[in-house]
Amino acid sequence: MTSSRALFKAFALASSLAIAVAACGSGSTTPAPASQGAASQPAASGGAASPSAAADACAGDPITLNVWGGYPEVDAVYKAAGEEFTKLHPNVSFTVFSTDLRGFEQKLTTAIPSGTAGDVVVRTTNFLSRFIDQNLLQPLPEDLNAAITANGYAKEVLADNTYADKMWGMPIFTGGTGIYYNTDMYTEAGITGPPKSMDDLIANAYKLVVKDGSGNPTRSGWSLRLAGQGSGVAEKFWILLLQSGKTLIRETPEGSGKWVAEYNGPEGVKLFQMYVDMLKAGVTSLNIDADAKAFETKQTAQFLRESWVIPEIATTAPDLVGHYATIAPPVGDILTTESMFVPVAAPHPECSWEFIRFMREPAQQINLVKVSGWPPARQDLGADLDTFLAENPTYEGFLKKPDGFALTVTPPIAEFDEIETKLATHLVEGYADFANLAGNPDKIQELLNTWADETNTILKDNGHFGG
Amino acid sequence: MNSPLAAVRGVPRRTWIRYRFVFLVLAPVMVLFFYLRVIPTGQAMLMSLFDWALIKPADKFVGLDNYVNLLADDNFRLAFMNTTIFAVGTTVFSVAIALLLAALLARFVTGRVGGFIELLYFAPVLVPMVPVTLGWREIFNYQHGILNSALGVFGIAKVPWLSDPDMALVAVVILSVWKQVGYNMIILLVGMRAIPIVYHEAAAVDGASAWQQFRRITLPLLAPVTLFVVVITTISAYNVFTQVYVLASDVQGAPGHLVRVLVYDIFENGFRFFNMGYAAAEAMYLFIIILVLTIIQFRFLRGSNS
Numbered sequence: 001m002t003s004s005r006a007l008f009k010a011f012a013l014a015s016s017l018a019i020a021v022a023a024c025g026s027g028s029t030t031p032a033p034a035s036q037g038a039a040s041q042p043a044a045s046g047g048a049a050s051p052s053a054a055a056d057a058c059a060g061d062p063i064t065l066n067v068w069g070g071y072p073e074v075d076a077v078y079k080a081a082g083e084e085f086t087k088l089h090p091n092v093s094f095t096v097f098s099t100d101l102r103g104f105e106q107k108l109t110t111a112i113p114s115g116t117a118g119d120v121v122v123r124t125t126n127f128l129s130r131f132i133d134q135n136l137l138q139p140l141p142e143d144l145n146a147a148i149t150a151n152g153y154a155k156e157v158l159a160d161n162t163y164a165d166k167m168w169g170m171p172i173f174t175g176g177t178g179i180y181y182n183t184d185m186y187t188e189a190g191i192t193g194p195p196k197s198m199d200d201l202i203a204n205a206y207k208l209v210v211k212d213g214s215g216n217p218t219r220s221g222w223s224l225r226l227a228g229q230g231s232g233v234a235e236k237f238w239i240l241l242l243q244s245g246k247t248l249i250r251e252t253p254e255g256s257g258k259w260v261a262e263y264n265g266p267e268g269v270k271l272f273q274m275y276v277d278m279l280k281a282g283v284t285s286l287n288i289d290a291d292a293k294a295f296e297t298k299q300t301a302q303f304l305r306e307s308w309v310i311p312e313i314a315t316t317a318p319d320l321v322g323h324y325a326t327i328a329p330p331v332g333d334i335l336t337t338e339s340m341f342v343p344v345a346a347p348h349p350e351c352s353w354e355f356i357r358f359m360r361e362p363a364q365q366i367n368l369v370k371v372s373g374w375p376p377a378r379q380d381l382g383a384d385l386d387t388f389l390a391e392n393p394t395y396e397g398f399l400k401k402p403d404g405f406a407l408t409v410t411p412p413i414a415e416f417d418e419i420e421t422k423l424a425t426h427l428v429e430g431y432a433d434f435a436n437l438a439g440n441p442d443k444i445q446e447l448l449n450t451w452a453d454e455t456n457t458i459l460k461d462n463g464h465f466g467g
Numbered sequence: 468m469n470s471p472l473a474a475v476r477g478v479p480r481r482t483w484i485r486y487r488f489v490f491l492v493l494a495p496v497m498v499l500f501f502y503l504r505v506i507p508t509g510q511a512m513l514m515s516l517f518d519w520a521l522i523k524p525a526d527k528f529v530g531l532d533n534y535v536n537l538l539a540d541d542n543f544r545l546a547f548m549n550t551t552i553f554a555v556g557t558t559v560f561s562v563a564i565a566l567l568l569a570a571l572l573a574r575f576v577t578g579r580v581g582g583f584i585e586l587l588y589f590a591p592v593l594v595p596m597v598p599v600t601l602g603w604r605e606i607f608n609y610q611h612g613i614l615n616s617a618l619g620v621f622g623i624a625k626v627p628w629l630s631d632p633d634m635a636l637v638a639v640v641i642l643s644v645w646k647q648v649g650y651n652m653i654i655l656l657v658g659m660r661a662i663p664i665v666y667h668e669a670a671a672v673d674g675a676s677a678w679q680q681f682r683r684i685t686l687p688l689l690a691p692v693t694l695f696v697v698v699i700t701t702i703s704a705y706n707v708f709t710q711v712y713v714l715a716s717d718v719q720g721a722p723g724h725l726v727r728v729l730v731y732d733i734f735e736n737g738f739r740f741f742n743m744g745y746a747a748a749e750a751m752y753l754f755i756i757i758l759v760l761t762i763i764q765f766r767f768l769r770g771s772n773s
Contacts, residue, residue: 105738113522133523229725286631287610288609289610425542432630
C-alpha cells in the first residue's frame with residue numbers, strides 16, 4: 001500500500017512539474033498569438049479593372065478559389081458567378097463557404113492569422129481593420145482602387161471602405177434599412193399613405209395593434225427590436241436615433257479621430273421613452289414573435305430590416321407578396337459595405353483579385369440584388385437597376401432614397417462593435433424593465449448617462465475619446 | 468510528511484518494474500492529456516497576465532490588472548451570479564429528482580419495464596444540446612408553447628419564460644435539469660443496486676418502514692455516489708453555454724432574453740471584443756471555482772471512504 005501511495009505521489013509530482021514546466025516554457029516568450037502573416041505583399045498587378053485586362057492571372061495549374069462570407073443567402077450569387085468565371089478560366093473551380101455572421105467572424109479571427117481562411121473573404125472594412133493592422137490582408141490593387149474611386153460608388157461606400165487612408169477591399173454589396181409595412185393592415189386601419197416621419201410610424205403603430213380580450217397584443221403595431229444577443233438591438237436603436245439627427249457616438253471635433261457618446265442626449269431619452277411607452281401601452285411586446293418572422297406570419301404590421309427579407313418573404317410567405325411595401329427611413333440610415341478581401345496567405349492572390357474584378361461587373365452586381373436581395377455596391381448600373389426596380393417595386397425602400405437622405409457609416413474604430421454590443425445588453429435590460437421606466441424620463445436619463453460613461457471609458461481605453 | 472520528491476525516491480525499483488505495463492498503456496493518454504489540457508491551461512494562466520488582443524502580439528504585461536478589472540465589471544458579476552444560481556438550481560433539482568426516481572425504480576420496478584423506463588429517462592442525455600434547446604424554445608413559447616397551455620388548464624396565467632430576465636434563468640434551469648436528470652439517475656441507481664439487500668431485509672425484520680430504510684440505510688451508503696453526482700453536476704453546470712446561446716439566438720423571430728453566464732462572457736470578451744487576456748483571466752476564475760469544487764469532492768469522498 002505504501003508503494004501505491006508513493007506511486008500516486010510520484011504521478012502528482014510529475015503532473016505538477018509538468019504544469020510548471022509548461023508555464024515556464026511559455027513564459028520564455030510572450031503568449032503565442034495566432035501566427036503572424038508575412039509582411040504585406042505587393043498588390044496584384046495593375047491594369048484596368050476588367051477581367052480581360054489580366055486574363056492570365058489564373059493561368060497554369062488547376063486552382064480552387066474558396067469564397068468565404070457571412071451571409072448564406074449570397075452563396076448562390078458567388079456560385080453562379082463562379083460558374084461564369086470558370087467559363088473564362090477553365091482551370092479555376094470554386095467552393096463557397098458561409099455561416100451565420102457571428103460564427104463567421106469568430107472563424108475569421110483564427111483562420112486569417114493562421115493562413116487557413118478563404119482565398120476571397122467578404123466582410124466589412126471596419127471588422128477587418130484589426131487584421132489590416134497586422135498586415136494580414138492585401139491592399140487593393142491599383143487598378144481596382146482607381147476604378148472604384150473614379151465613379152460608380154457613393155461617397156459613403158468609399159468612406160466605409162477606407163481604413164488608414166487606404167482601401168483594402170472591393171465593395172460588393174451594401175446593407176441598409178427599409179421600413180416594411182403591410183398595406184392591407186394599413187388600409188384596414190384607415191391609414192392612407194406610407195409612413196414618412198417618425199411621428200407617422202409611432203401614430204400608425206398605435207392604430208395597427210390588435211389585442212386579445214386580456215389586452216395583450218396578438219399583432220404588434222410595430223415590431224421593435226427588443227431582445228437578442230449581439231449588437232443588433234443597439235443598431236436598430238441607432239437607426240431610429242438618426243431620424244432625430246443624432247448618433248451613437250460623435251466624432252468631436254470632426255475629423256479628429258476622437259469620439260464621444262451622443263445617445264444620452266435629449267433625443268436619446270425621447271427615443272428610449274418611445275420604446276418603453278409602446279411596451280407599456282401594449283403596442284408591442286416582449287412576448288410575441290418579432291422581426292421578419294412576425295411580419296411574415298402577420299403578427300406585426302410594420303418593422304425595420306434589411307432587404308434580404310424580400311426574397312425570404314417570396315419563399316416563406318408568398319401570400320404576402322403584393323400586400324406589403326417598403327419605404328426608406330424618413331431622415332437617414334446606416335450604410336454598411338461588405339467588401340471582398342484577399343488574405344496575405346492566399347495561395348493565388350492574382351487569381352483571387354481577378355475573380356473580384358469579375359464580381360464588379362454589372363451583370364454580377366445586378367445578380368446580387370436579384371438573387372440575394374442585397375443592394376449592389378455599384379450605383380452606376382443605369383437602366384439595369386431601373387428595370388429591376390420597375391419589376392420589383394418592393395425594393396423601393398432600399399433603392400430609392402428621398403432628397404437629403406443622410407447616410408451614416410460605422411465609425412472607423414475597431415472597438416465600435418464592443419461599444420454597440422455592450423449598449424445592446426443595457427438596452428435589452430432597460431426594455432425588460434419598461435414598467436418602471438415608462439413615463440420616467442429622469443430615470444431614463446440617469447440610465448443613459450451610466451451607459452454613456454461605459455461607452456466613453458471604452459473609447460478612452462482605446463485612445464479614441466474626444467470628450 | 469514526506470515531500471513528493473522523497474516519495475518518488477522511495478518507490479522501490481521492483482514496483483516500477485511491476486507496473487511498467489500500466490505506465491506503458493497510460494503513457495499515450497497522459498501525453499495527449501498533457502498536450503491538450505495541461506499546456507493550454509498553463510498558457511491561459513500566462514496570457515491572463517497580458518493585454519492580448521488575440522491577433523496582436525501580447526507584448527504588454529499587465530500583471531493582475533485583468534483579474535482586478537474583472538471584479539469591477541458588471542457583466543462579469545452578472546455572469547458569475549447567474550452561473551452560480553444556475554449551478555445551484557440545476558444541481559439541487561437534478562440530483563433530488565434523480566434520487567427520487569432511482570429509489571422508486573430500485574424498489575418497485577425491475578426487469579424489462581425497469582430497463583425501458585431507465586432508457587426513457589436517459590434518452591435526453593443522448594440528444595445533442597442544440598436540437599434539445601430548439602425544441603424547448605417552442606415548449607417555452609409564450610403564445611403557443613405547451614408549457615403555458617398546460618399551466619392554463621390549472622388557471623395559471625401565461626408565464627413569459629423566455630422574455631423575462633428572471634424567468635429566462637428559470638427556463639434554462641428547467642431545460643438543463645430535464646437533460647441532466649437521466650444521467651444522475653443511472654449513476655445513483657447503480658449505487659443503490661450495489662447496496663447489499665441483506666441490510667434492508669434485516670431492517671425490515673426489525674420493523675423499519677420503507678422511509679426509515681431509505682433514510683437510515685440507502686442514503687448513508689449512497690453518500691459517496693451522491694457526492695460524486697453532486698460535484699460532477701455542479702462542475703458541468705458552471706460550464707453552461709449552449710442552452711443560453713441557442714435560447715437567445717433567433718433574432719429574426721421568437722423573443723429570447725440572453726441569460727449572461729460565465730462561458731458566454733468569456734466567449735464574448737475573447738472572440739467578439741478580441742480581449743483575449745481579459746477573457747483568459749475570466750477563464751482562470753472559472754478554473755479556480757471548478758478546482759475548489761473538485762478539491763471538495765476529493766475531501767468528501769476520502770472522508771466517506773474512510
